[in-house]
Amino acid sequence: MSDPTFAPRPTLEAVAARAGVSRATASRVVNGSEGVRAPLAERVRQAVDELGYVPNQAARTLVTRRNDAIAVVVAEPETRFFTDPFFAQQVRGISRELTAHDNQLVLLLTEGAADYGRVGRYLAGGHVDGALIFSLHSDDSLPVMARKAGVPTVIGGRPSWSDADTLYVDCDNRGGAQVAVRHLLGLGRRRIAHIAGPLDQTASVDRLDGYRDVLPDVDPKLIAEGDFTPEGGARAMGELLDHWPDLDAVFAASDVMASGALRVLRNRGMRVPEDVAVVGFDDITSVADWTDPPLTTIRQNIEEMGRMMARLLLRRLSPLAAVDGAPALSPIVTATQLVVRASA
Amino acid sequence: MSDPTFAPRPTLEAVAARAGVSRATASRVVNGSEGVRAPLAERVRQAVDELGYVPNQAARTLVTRRNDAIAVVVAEPETRFFTDPFFAQQVRGISRELTAHDNQLVLLLTEGAADYGRVGRYLAGGHVDGALIFSLHSDDSLPVMARKAGVPTVIGGRPSWSDADTLYVDCDNRGGAQVAVRHLLGLGRRRIAHIAGPLDQTASVDRLDGYRDVLPDVDPKLIAEGDFTPEGGARAMGELLDHWPDLDAVFAASDVMASGALRVLRNRGMRVPEDVAVVGFDDITSVADWTDPPLTTIRQNIEEMGRMMARLLLRRLSPLAAVDGAPALSPIVTATQLVVRASA
Structure with a gap:
């Protein structure tokens, strides 16, 4: 195959002529602008294909998406x-x-x-x-x-x-968090803690907002920040129990953090859900299905x-x-x- | 910065002259061939650096590795x-x-x-x-x-x-497998089975060869092929036990397959290591440390x-x-x- 750099190149004028449109119209199609009627655009694209037209390196990438x-x-x-x-x-x-x-x-x-x-x-x-x-x-x-x-x-x-x-x-992070907290309220839980994700991420902020929507007057000591890891969830659970040893529910902003929280509750001899009910977020099957006990959670379709x-x-x-x-x-x-x- | 394509280019002759070597020697170093004594090669590399020598477009990409x-x-x-x-x-x-x-x-x-x-x-x-x-x-x-x-x-x-x-x-897959099987022999085990990896991969073939080096006359029914997954390891373990219900050891060609084998042994009420000793391969910490019981294995430094x-x-x-x-x-x-x- 010859080096394409030195192959003779068809011009934009040739494309326009073959497609039977003006140079300006051909240019608009080639450059991906809107506003050219579909049948015309199709004719230009056909002419580009047939002639093997390559406008210039940058535009060529745009038109053909040759990287794929x-x-x-x-x-x-x-x-x-x-x-x-x-x-x-x-x-x-x-x-x-x-x-x-x-x-x-x-x-x-x-x-x-x-x-x-x-x-x-x-x-x-x-x-x-x-x-x-x-x-x-x-x-x-x-x-x-x-x-x-x-x-x-x-x-x-x-x-x-x-x-x-x-x-x-x-x-819908905020709406999902509201549903989680309302579910816990519906089970009769009254001291519902929250393990938040890292608060420099909007998903964490939105889930915290949803929790607060349902519990506007909650004690700030019922909220602890984790980092979306099992260790962070465990650490946050420990802090919450230190302040509120009689809390009766936890809504964790991720299943992975909830798995760490479950470990801490078990180590402290607290039964789930009898003593403390736990709800996660995500429904990551490889986590939520395998915790002991299996995790009630808010499902988002991640895939x-x-x-x-x-x-x-x-x-x-x-x-x-x-x-x-x-x-x-x-x-x-x-x-x-x-x-x-x-x-x- | 000027376009390097149009900058004046030092020649290979200039590099050779500066390094005090022949053109042929300079060329060999520049093209990555072996067979140039280290001090000479070093002088050529220095001259290349000092002059900013770039042999040609293809080699230039090699030399500057501009994609990084x-x-x-x-x-x-x-x-x-x-x-x-x-x-x-x-x-x-x-x-x-x-x-x-x-x-x-x-x-x-x-x-x-x-x-x-x-x-x-x-x-x-x-x-x-x-x-x-x-x-x-x-x-x-x-x-x-x-x-x-x-x-x-x-x-x-x-x-x-x-x-x-x-x-x-x-x-050293073959040598590692030999060590695994000799360890089991040293524990007094005499009916040592092997769960091989997929035999279209050389690592699996080499580990099987190492097993056979130590047990040249082994019954082929003591060998089952897995696929490097826990499920494949479990399936192979089941086949082996069907043929040899009194086997007393298993060498699995990966920790992941060994974890599946352990599950089958537990389900069949066989104690590890009392009834069946198990050795894996890899030493993947997240697997070998966490199986029940923790896994004896052949370590390769994967990272x-x-x-x-x-x-x-x-x-x-x-x-x-x-x-x-x-x-x-x-x-x-x-x-x-x-x-x-x-x-x-």
Whole structure:
């Protein structure tokens, strides 16, 4: 095969002539602008294909998406990425959806925020067509880097800023938390504690808000902050029991933290659910089904949310192409669901 | 900064003159060939650095490694990738080493072998400087694809072909298996079964060979093939007990399979180690430490092997640069070690 750099190149004029449209119309289609009628756009695309037209390196990437590759960046060190089953489930959904559209999943791992400059350089290097970024903390520089790199992005989880251009997929964290706390109230529990996630993440703040919506006058000592790890959940449970030895329920902002809390309750000789009822959040099957007792929790469809993120990004990348089941270009917030098992 | 393409280029002759060596010697060093004495090679490298010599476009990419990105491809579907802790540990070592050299880890996930064509296209697209490929099965097309893509590669695990150019990192699977079986013989066990890994992988074949080295006349019905999953280990254990209800020891080719075997032994009311002694392979802490009873096993340093793969590849990519602790450009086989816990 000859080096494409030196092959004779068809011009935009040739494309326009073959498609029977003006140069301006051909240019708009080639550059992915909206506002060209579908049949005309289709003729231009056909002419581009037939002539093998390549506008210039940058535009060519936009038009043909020749990378067919999507970056996934998780704003956590790889150690947490591999130990928290939430991420594997989210990536599973993304992987299935990208594979269905023959796009390569390019997972960019880091050891921590100190490596984000390198991630930004990779994103800016033209190696991927778009990026899915998740588990953001409030001070994360990743979305800004992706924007500077010119890489279209969809965020997993509501970002802390609000901005009409930002696309994200999240579940109804606040509503789910309300349901969890109301379930505990319905069981007759009156001293309901909350183990929050790290409060520099919107999911944690939203779940805490939902808890407070139902219990507006709660003692602040019934709330302890964890970090979405089993150890953090255990530590928070210990603090709560030190202040409130007679608490009768705990709503933990994740199943993984709830599993740590269950261990502490067992070690202190407290029975679940007789003495303390426990509700988690996520419904990560490999956790909630296997705790002792199995965990009542608020289900979010993590894998499906991964698929939605991928679909939303592919739709943003190909305004001209039909993406099966493509959603509108706006944020998506999915419903949650109470799953009752033995712990509450 | 001016475009380096148009900067005046020092010639190879200039490098040779400055280093005080012949052009042929300079060329050998620049192209990464062996056979130049270390002090001479060092002088050539210094001259290259001082003059900023760049041999040609292809070599320039090799020399400057301008992507600063290394692909990791695991020849398993993402579902297995995320459930087998071996992979997380291997990737952890790779991640730490690449980060130490400011290289981005680019993990290319697939749903299975049907996606390898897409992986090959990504590798050929110039997005990474090299690739680390592991968990190969005998018919895997990935190494050929990487070669066609012109991407230097290091393989995790001895490949099934032999070839002077192929670099790989593995542990002494055969020697480790011999130690495991001799340990069981030393405990007085006489009916020692083996749960092999999938026999289309060299690690499985080598471990089986080590078992047979010590027990050359073993009944073939004392050998069952698993698939490196807990379920596969459980299934194999069941088959073995059906044929040999009075077996008194099992050597499983992985800790994960041994965990499945332990479950079957418990369900059948057999005590470990009193009735049946069990030895695993890998020493994956999150498995071997947590089984009941804790698992005697053959330790391989999985994380360190990941680091070695990364170092070997960086060394291949930069024959001119000093990579800290860089190994020679040849396959690496690391020692294994018996770790005695309660199961044998």
